[in-house]
Amino acid sequence: xxxxxxxxxxxxxxxxxxxxxxxxxxxxxxxxxxxxxxxxxxxxxxxxxxxxxxxxxxxxxxxxxxxxxxxxxxxxxxxxxxxxxxxxxxxxxxxxxxxxxxxxxxxxxxxxxxxxxxxxxxxxxxxxxxxxxxxxxxxxxxxxxxxxxxxxxxxxxxxxxxxxxxxxxxxxxxxxxxxxxxxxxxxxxxxxxxxxxxxxxxxxxxxxxxxxxxxxxxxxxxxxxxxxxxxxxxxxxxxxxxxxxxxxxxxxxxxxxxxxxxxxxxxxxxxxxxxxxxxxxxxxxxxxxxxxxxxxxxxxxxxxxxxxxxxxxxxxxxxxxxxxxxxxxxxxxxxxxxxxxxxxxxxxxxxxxxxxxxxxxxxxxxxxxxxxxxxxxxxxxxxxxxxxxxxxxxxxxxxxxxxxxxxxxxxxxxxxxxxxxxxxxxxxxxxxxxxxxxxxxxxxxxxxxxxxxxxxxxxxxxxxxxxxxxxxxxxxxxxxxxxxxxxxxxxxxxxxxxxxxxxxxxxxxxxxxxxxxxxxxxxxxxx
Amino acid sequence: xxxxxxxxxxxxxxxxxxxxxxxxxxxxxxxxxxxxxxxxxxxxxxxxxxxxxxxxxxxxxxxxxxxxxxxxxxxxxxxxxxxxxxxxxxxxxxxxxxxxxxxxxxxxxxxxxxxxxxxxxxxxxxxxxxxxxxxxxxxxxxxxxxxxxxxxxxxxxxxxxxxxxxxx
Numbered sequence: 001x002x003x004x005x006x007x008x009x010x011x012x013x014x015x016x017x018x019x020x021x022x023x024x025x026x027x028x029x030x031x032x033x034x035x036x037x038x039x040x041x042x043x044x045x046x047x048x049x050x051x052x053x054x055x056x057x058x059x060x061x062x063x064x065x066x067x068x069x070x071x072x073x074x075x076x077x078x079x080x081x082x083x084x085x086x087x088x089x090x091x092x093x094x095x096x097x098x099x100x101x102x103x104x105x106x107x108x109x110x111x112x113x114x115x116x117x118x119x120x121x122x123x124x125x126x127x128x129x130x131x132x133x134x135x136x137x138x139x140x141x142x143x144x145x146x147x148x149x150x151x152x153x154x155x156x157x158x159x160x161x162x163x164x165x166x167x168x169x170x171x172x173x174x175x176x177x178x179x180x181x182x183x184x185x186x187x188x189x190x191x192x193x194x195x196x197x198x199x200x201x202x203x204x205x206x207x208x209x210x211x212x213x214x215x216x217x218x219x220x221x222x223x224x225x226x227x228x229x230x231x232x233x234x235x236x237x238x239x240x241x242x243x244x245x246x247x248x249x250x251x252x253x254x255x256x257x258x259x260x261x262x263x264x265x266x267x268x269x270x271x272x273x274x275x276x277x278x279x280x281x282x283x284x285x286x287x288x289x290x291x292x293x294x295x296x297x298x299x300x301x302x303x304x305x306x307x308x309x310x311x312x313x314x315x316x317x318x319x320x321x322x323x324x325x326x327x328x329x330x331x332x333x334x335x336x337x338x339x340x341x342x343x344x345x346x347x348x349x350x351x352x353x354x355x356x357x358x359x360x361x362x363x364x365x366x367x368x369x370x371x372x373x374x375x376x377x378x379x380x381x382x383x384x385x386x387x388x389x390x391x392x393x394x395x396x397x398x399x400x401x402x403x404x405x406x407x408x409x410x411x412x413x414x415x416x417x418x419x420x421x422x423x424x425x426x427x428x429x430x431x432x433x434x435x436x437x438x439x440x441x442x443x444x445x446x447x448x449x450x451x452x453x454x455x456x457x458x459x460x461x462x463x464x465x466x467x468x469x470x471x472x473x474x475x476x477x478x479x480x481x482x483x484x485x486x487x488x489x490x491x492x493x494x495x496x497x498x499x500x501x502x503x504x505x506x507x508x509x510x511x512x513x514x515x516x517x518x519x520x521x522x523x524x525x526x527x
Numbered sequence: 528x529x530x531x532x533x534x535x536x537x538x539x540x541x542x543x544x545x546x547x548x549x550x551x552x553x554x555x556x557x558x559x560x561x562x563x564x565x566x567x568x569x570x571x572x573x574x575x576x577x578x579x580x581x582x583x584x585x586x587x588x589x590x591x592x593x594x595x596x597x598x599x600x601x602x603x604x605x606x607x608x609x610x611x612x613x614x615x616x617x618x619x620x621x622x623x624x625x626x627x628x629x630x631x632x633x634x635x636x637x638x639x640x641x642x643x644x645x646x647x648x649x650x651x652x653x654x655x656x657x658x659x660x661x662x663x664x665x666x667x668x669x670x671x672x673x674x675x676x677x678x679x680x681x682x683x684x685x686x687x688x689x690x691x692x693x694x695x
Binding site: 131133134140145146147148149150151155156177178180181182183184185205206207208209210211213214225226229230231232233235276289292293295296298299302306312313315348349351352521522523526 | 589652660680
């Protein structure tokens, strides 16, 4: 498939709609294609793209002097198109993409809260990332806002205008931010009749740590460490995306051995998380046997990480220019020799998962997300794949070393909890396959090239297929090799809203298993 | 069903003794005795994520897998602070979680212990203090003990817990 063979058709449609493309550039943010357009065309550009089966993949802003530069990402067939425009800081008005792309809702509200961009026709202008701890007319990502500003002593989220339900027998269940289990904080507001969920509204942002703000002024190594803590369960993939963006900005090529090791770490992270999730899904329907079996397999897997790579979750293993340290032949052999035993274990466990009647009873037809809903929201990873969205960057737009590997993307159509578990089951087997190839054909040579900071103004885009789905990351450098802007877009932005939809009509006691089957990252979303 | 029973039989008992370390063995014995004496043989922990990146939660979860099986010491995780003896807090206390953490603390009956787990909870870690985070848990509520690590391994968490109880 030749890349961007759809772009000329989209540009023709833009021309028909009198959307003026001021400048197009294929190299500034390669592999994405960058189009600069006028702010008044911003909404229609999205409308035309939505009519041309483009997926909406993110929006972020950056203050440059007296202007805000806003960039939105669209994707099709694994290619990414970036729309960019400028609005004055004094009147930062822009049409919204949300009317055409419901998945844009929260991220536009994030830009509204963090930069003060007013999306004129946004259907829901409530605050999102702001919890009243900074003033409504101050914006943390503007330059005049000091990173160490004192928070307001405001009372917490008591006046957030949740959607209301009225009627005989309808009642509300508020849950969180502190949940009953060992999980991240967030608020869920249910409206229910009897056991049945009428509506679920999420209120996130509780673990907002100012990641985008405190990234500013860091050096490349410092950003890689921070990126590794955007979402701890995705430390490899977020660090990889950030390093990829920085390396592209600096025109740095990572040695082949480092590329292969990065992918090996990434596949190990995918397997570890899928093992944990399958067990946790089973635990949420009280199948303790399976939970303990998968927790055991995950633990063994993490111990190999610690023994060979120096960290159970592989934190800080990826650094700008390559990987932090090389693996010895013995360590490679140990990682390689763990693969077949895991396959044998799975060969005895998967048949039980496949036809255990009480499991089937709880997982099949529970929490159904239709293909149409998944497509409209732009759902990614196992959430998208379970609902017919056949997308995987490693296959559709392979980055090294996946360009020499064969990646298979398991796609299901039923969109229920069972399908989201089946995607994970298949992806573990596929990742093991990839690991075999990666470890057996590990290139020789260096694992790092010296980092060279690029000129001020250089920018780069990182795109990797994380275990939750596509991660997009934008980095722009300022003077002295310091970071001017970092925006990591976790796939959870698009998968969280899916949970609000797929829970409709299910019973309240099935919420935990539905939630686990989606397993959005709070930290990766709240930033 | 037979397959499940077979798998259980083949897997056997995987729970491990802690590393054979004279100090730790002694602490382990003292822990059991300490929990028996101070907490009627059962120590209830309420975990609060106050802004972590979720890595600490993954490792705290691992305490419940068969290898560590922390319940063998009488330690278990509870859903409500009302039932808790210990608050195990992670994260650099995001400003948005500050009130929730304070309320959880106030809802925990005295005598209570607060343990700050992970580098963020200990000192702010990679995030430090900013408009969005308060840094160390001790900046918000009194802390009795700190377990460092990014994230602390399950073994470090267990050792930290044992030592906290020895001092308490």
